[in-house]
Amino acid sequence: MNTSTKTCDSVTVRQPSDIVLARSCARAMAARLGFGKADQTRLATAVSELTRNVVMYAGSGECRITDTSDAEFNRIEITVEDQGPGIADMELAMQDGFSTGGSMGAGLAGTRRLVENFSLESAPGLTKVTVSLSLRRI
Numbered sequence: 001m002n003t004s005t006k007t008c009d010s011v012t013v014r015q016p017s018d019i020v021l022a023r024s025c026a027r028a029m030a031a032r033l034g035f036g037k038a039d040q041t042r043l044a045t046a047v048s049e050l051t052r053n054v055v056m057y058a059g060s061g062e063c064r065i066t067d068t069s070d071a072e073f074n075r076i077e078i079t080v081e082d083q084g085p086g087i088a089d090m091e092l093a094m095q096d097g098f099s100t101g102g103s104m105g106a107g108l109a110g111t112r113r114l115v116e117n118f119s120l121e122s123a124p125g126l127t128k129v130t131v132s133l134s135l136r137r138i
């Protein structure tokens with residue numbers, strides 16, 4: 001089984017143009033691995049939401065988009081992390097409609113619904129969200 005992991009794209013996120021870049025990297029990798037349009041959009045949206053949070057709440061961070069495909073599945077894993085203040089109450093932050101930024105409060109909850117795996121860890125100085133989506137090989 002091929003378990004080699006290849007990090008294709010790592011984008012430093014500081015400003016809106018970085019969000020656009022990270023988003024298009026995710027979409028391109030998804031297309032390359034044979035994901036359909038809906039999944040491409042799911043991944044691009046997840047990247048948008050998570051990186052937008054980095055810009056809004058942490059100032060800067062890093063988005064890594066990794067091909068973790070194996071013999072059975074094509075898979076993309078996205079990790080977005082920052083060294084900002086952290087999320088004070090993660091349970092609250094995951095609820096639809098909760099925002100400390102006067103926004104919709106739909107980013108994290110919506111992202112969780114779009115992907116297969118969603119993990120969030122946060123403490124002052126490190127917030128890390130990892131999501132993935134896979135596609136069974138024929």
Ligand SMILES: Nc1ncnc2c1ncn2[C@@H]1O[C@H](COP(=O)(O)OP(=O)(O)OP(=O)(O)O)[C@@H](O)[C@H]1O
Pocket residue numbers: 049053054056057058082084085086087088093094098099100101102103104105106107108109127
């Ligand atoms: N990287 C982060 N660092 C610190 N706090 C964060 C981070 N990401 C999210 N949060 C906190 O979690 C809350 C919920 O985030 P979420 O993305 O769901 O909603 P939002 O950004 O407030 O609004 P929306 O994404 O709908 O525009 C934010 O309001 C903020 O308090």
Ligand SMILES: [Mg+2]
Pocket residue numbers: 049052053106107108
């Ligand atoms: Mg958000």
